[in-house]
Amino acid sequence: MKTTRSMVLVSGDPDSLAKGASEIFKTFEIECAHLGLQDEIKISWLSDTGRHDALPMAIVYPEAIIYGPLSAKDVKVIVDEHLYKGRIVESLVASSHELSGRIAWLVARKGTLPAEKRIVLERAGIINPEDIHDYILHDGYAALGKALTSMIPVDVINEIDSSGLKGRGGAGFPTGQKWRFVSKTASQKKYIICNADESEPGTFKDRLVLEGDPHCIIEAMTIAGYAVGADEGYIYIRGEYALAQDRLRKAIDQARDLGLLGQNIFSTGFNFDIHVHSGAGAYICGEETALIESIEGKRGEPRSRPPYPTTNGLWNKPTLVNNVETLANVPAIINRGSTWYRSLGTPKSPGTKVYTIMGNVNVTGLIEVPMGITLREVISIYARGMKNGHTFKLAQTGGSSGSIIPASLQDTPMDFESFGKAGVALGSGALLICDEDTCVVDLCRVLVNFFKNESCGKCNPCRIGNDRAFQILTNISEGVGTMQDLADLEHIEKYLYQMSNCGLGQTSGTPIRDTLAHFRAEVEAHIKLKVCPTGVCPMSGRKSK
Amino acid sequence: MVVEASISERVHQAVENALTRFGAQDDELIPILTHVNHEIGYLPGQALEEIAHALRKPKSKVFTVASFYGMLSTIPVGKHVIRFCESAPCHVVGGRQVILALQQALNINIGQTTSDGHWTLLAVSCLGICAVGPAFIIDDDVYGNVSPDQVPAILGKYQG
Numbered sequence: 001m002k003t004t005r006s007m008v009l010v011s012g013d014p015d016s017l018a019k020g021a022s023e024i025f026k027t028f029e030i031e032c033a034h035l036g037l038q039d040e041i042k043i044s045w046l047s048d049t050g051r052h053d054a055l056p057m058a059i060v061y062p063e064a065i066i067y068g069p070l071s072a073k074d075v076k077v078i079v080d081e082h083l084y085k086g087r088i089v090e091s092l093v094a095s096s097h098e099l100s101g102r103i104a105w106l107v108a109r110k111g112t113l114p115a116e117k118r119i120v121l122e123r124a125g126i127i128n129p130e131d132i133h134d135y136i137l138h139d140g141y142a143a144l145g146k147a148l149t150s151m152i153p154v155d156v157i158n159e160i161d162s163s164g165l166k167g168r169g170g171a172g173f174p175t176g177q178k179w180r181f182v183s184k185t186a187s188q189k190k191y192i193i194c195n196a197d198e199s200e201p202g203t204f205k206d207r208l209v210l211e212g213d214p215h216c217i218i219e220a221m222t223i224a225g226y227a228v229g230a231d232e233g234y235i236y237i238r239g240e241y242a243l244a245q246d247r248l249r250k251a252i253d254q255a256r257d258l259g260l261l262g263q264n265i266f267s268t269g270f271n272f273d274i275h276v277h278s279g280a281g282a283y284i285c286g287e288e289t290a291l292i293e294s295i296e297g298k299r300g301e302p303r304s305r306p307p308y309p310t311t312n313g314l315w316n317k318p319t320l321v322n323n324v325e326t327l328a329n330v331p332a333i334i335n336r337g338s339t340w341y342r343s344l345g346t347p348k349s350p351g352t353k354v355y356t357i358m359g360n361v362n363v364t365g366l367i368e369v370p371m372g373i374t375l376r377e378v379i380s381i382y383a384r385g386m387k388n389g390h391t392f393k394l395a396q397t398g399g400s401s402g403s404i405i406p407a408s409l410q411d412t413p414m415d416f417e418s419f420g421k422a423g424v425a426l427g428s429g430a431l432l433i434c435d436e437d438t439c440v441v442d443l444c445r446v447l448v449n450f451f452k453n454e455s456c457g458k459c460n461p462c463r464i465g466n467d468r469a470f471q472i473l474t475n476i477s478e479g480v481g482t483m484q485d486l487a488d489l490e491h492i493e494k495y496l497y498q499m500s501n502c503g504l505g506q507t508s509g510t511p512i513r514d515t516l517a518h519f520r521a522e523v524e525a526h527i528k529l530k531v532c533p534t535g536v537c538p539m540s541g542r543k544s545k
Numbered sequence: 546m547v548v549e550a551s552i553s554e555r556v557h558q559a560v561e562n563a564l565t566r567f568g569a570q571d572d573e574l575i576p577i578l579t580h581v582n583h584e585i586g587y588l589p590g591q592a593l594e595e596i597a598h599a600l601r602k603p604k605s606k607v608f609t610v611a612s613f614y615g616m617l618s619t620i621p622v623g624k625h626v627i628r629f630c631e632s633a634p635c636h637v638v639g640g641r642q643v644i645l646a647l648q649q650a651l652n653i654n655i656g657q658t659t660s661d662g663h664w665t666l667l668a669v670s671c672l673g674i675c676a677v678g679p680a681f682i683i684d685d686d687v688y689g690n691v692s693p694d695q696v697p698a699i700l701g702k703y704q705g
Contacts, residue, residue, distance in 0.1 A: 014674060014687040015674060015677050015687060015689045017687070018686055018687040018688060018689070052676045052677050052689075052690075198673060199670065199671060199673070200671070201632035201633055201634055201670065201671035201675070202632070202633065202634040202671070202675045203671075203673075203675070204673045204674065204675055204676065207673050238673070239579065239614075239616045240616075240672055240673055240682075241673060242685070277572075277575075277576075278575070278576060278579065279575075279614075280575050280578070280579050280614035280615070280616045280617055281614050281615030281616035281617070281669070282613065282614050282615060283670055283671075294575065295572055296571060296572055297570075297571040297572050297573065297574035297575060297610065298574075298610060299609055299610055299613040300613065300614070356675060356676065357676075358634045358638070358675045358676055358678065359634065359637055359638065360637065360638065364675075364676040364677075365676050366676070396633060399671075400632070400633065430634070430675070432633055432634050432637065434637055438637055443633060443636075443637065446631070446632070446633050446636045447633055449631070450631075450632055450633070450670055450671075453670060454670055456613075
């Protein structure tokens with residue numbers, strides 16, 4: 001392999017691309033060639049690192065200097081000064097004030113925030129996602145080789161089972177158990193599906209894995225195929241993720257070319273291939289049976305369960321459906337063993353969790369930390385506190401179906417068990433942090449509006465219930481609500497949970513339930529006093545239709 | 546009319562291209578529809594009929610899929626489509642002011658198309674770029690961390 005003196009990584013996430021990253025990349029190439037540096041300097045794309053304050057940015061290794069936000073004319077200065085003369089261009093270095101632990105792999109920051117631990121996003125941001133060789137250099141496809149050549153399928157399942165890995169899509173079902181269900185079916189034909197229809201508002205962790213480390217998912221799906229006896233896989237990815245789709249398709253082609261996908265992988269006689277299937281904009285397709293319907297070319301309406309996809313899935317064959325983040329843990333577990341994995345996180349929720357942090361905090365982005373960290377730690381350490389010195393009022397977890405967590409619960413460890421006991425949901429790992437200027441009625445109305453729009457319409461409780469709840473909340477926000485409305489909301493919430501067909505409908509009442517449980521007085525102020533305490537709601541007195 | 550004939554020909558060509566690229570199979574219906582929608586801007590009745598014929602499905606089955614997914618449209622849209630994220634993460638960091646600025650600048654409501662057919666304004670669910678909210682997409686271009694005063698300049702890029 002060719003050695004290079006320096007490496008320049010240009011941020012290639014959608015936001016950077018929109019801000020001219022392509023031109024910056026091209027200018028680096030032109031300027032380097034101009035000075036005859038093209039053989040000494042390697043220029044690559046960098047996926048989303050979680051740092052969004054200095055985009056578009058470029059990172060120069062081996063010094064690990066972050067430059068940004070950049071414009072094309074800055075590039076010439078960096079090439080002339082840093083790459084040619086070896087002098088760091090201080091004026092273009094991204095503000096160190098903003099440096100956060102989210103880029104934990106940065107040499108400069110190593111060890112300063114010991115709590116962050118990367119497994120899922122270990123390689124995202126340090127490898128070129130469009131180059132399979134870069135992945136292989138970072139232990140890529142070693143786990144697949146180990147599984148195929150030194151383990152029998154049941155060993156692989158046992159290893160995943162004893163690691164204690166739980167599904168990271170939101171439900172937290174034990175992954176090893178799911179694999180065992182599929183492996184035990186007698187069918188000759190089985191499928192592996194990677195659920196990459198990440199549409200939960202506030203969740204973009206899967207996008208970062210897919211854009212930054214696409215081969216990891218291909219490797220994990222192939223291992224899963226070997227373990228359960230499947231020879232075909234689908235990655236169902238939401239239509240909005242064009243860049244991730246493009247990178248996955250490239251990665252699949254590269255893996256096929258090297259014989260890591262296709263026929264007779266590692267000369268073991270094992271065959272496996274993967275298709276990328278794009279969604280077309282429907283939140284409900286993240287529900288596994290709706291996803292399967294959608295791959296089959298139908299409306300994405302959930303099936304009745306049971307039977308579960310593990311026995312009757314795609315084209316009525318046994319199908320294993322796993323979330324992106326769940327799969328991204330698999331190669332590391334096979335490589336390093338379940339005992340190592342269990343050393344991370346809490347005894348009942350081993351491993352790490354990727355959280356996306358947004359809202360009224362100083363630093364938004366993502367972190368990967370061991371299970372069991374508290375909300376207070378996330379806000380004070382990683383998010384660098386509340387914006388403008390404001391007070392933390394509530395956090396909304398796991399996207400729209402997640403819980404609303406009041407400040408009183410901010411010291412509860414965030415793992416499946418502790419959250420379950422406290423009656424809140426960890427969900428998909430989104431943390432929307434809100435300050436005291438947030439009105440709970442307004443927030444709840446926005447959340448319910450989402451379900452109203454995204455309900456597939458198949459079952460009545462969800463279709464009608466969310467529509468009615470939205471009308472009621474709109475009335476309350478306009479100052480024409482009544483106390484009867486609160487009783488009606490409680491009814492709707494209960495029936496949504498009890499009578500809806502799928503997870504979307506069943507959890508869609510959660511924002512209503514949590515709002516009334518933790519912030520009832522604030523809601524009643526809208527009704528009894530006709531006042532919105534935060535001044536957010538219009539309270540115009542207009543009766544909405 | 547000459548113009549209509551050419552539109553019909555374009556639709557036919559887009560359907561043919563999609564069928565060649567993906568194959569006339571059930572599990573390729575959504576990719577086929579997405580392709581035609583991208584080429585034409587929406588899915589005209591003629592396209593649905595031709596696709597239904599090729600896949601040997603009733604037109605109703607094709608329509609029910611076409612009308613289900615948010616990224617597909619069965620009605621004509623403007624030359625440029627703005628998809629504004631109205632989900633909670635963008636909302637709590639000032640999304641409402643941005644959508645108001647968009648409505649004001651274009652003088653239309655959510656879901657409408659300007660009378661000159663230049664703009665369509667849609668409110669959509671999460672776009673997956675929540676760390677840079679408020680966010681919207683114009684055609685295929687992403688705009689994040691948008692403040693209301695940036696709206697006129699952003700829209701200005703798409704004039705003419």
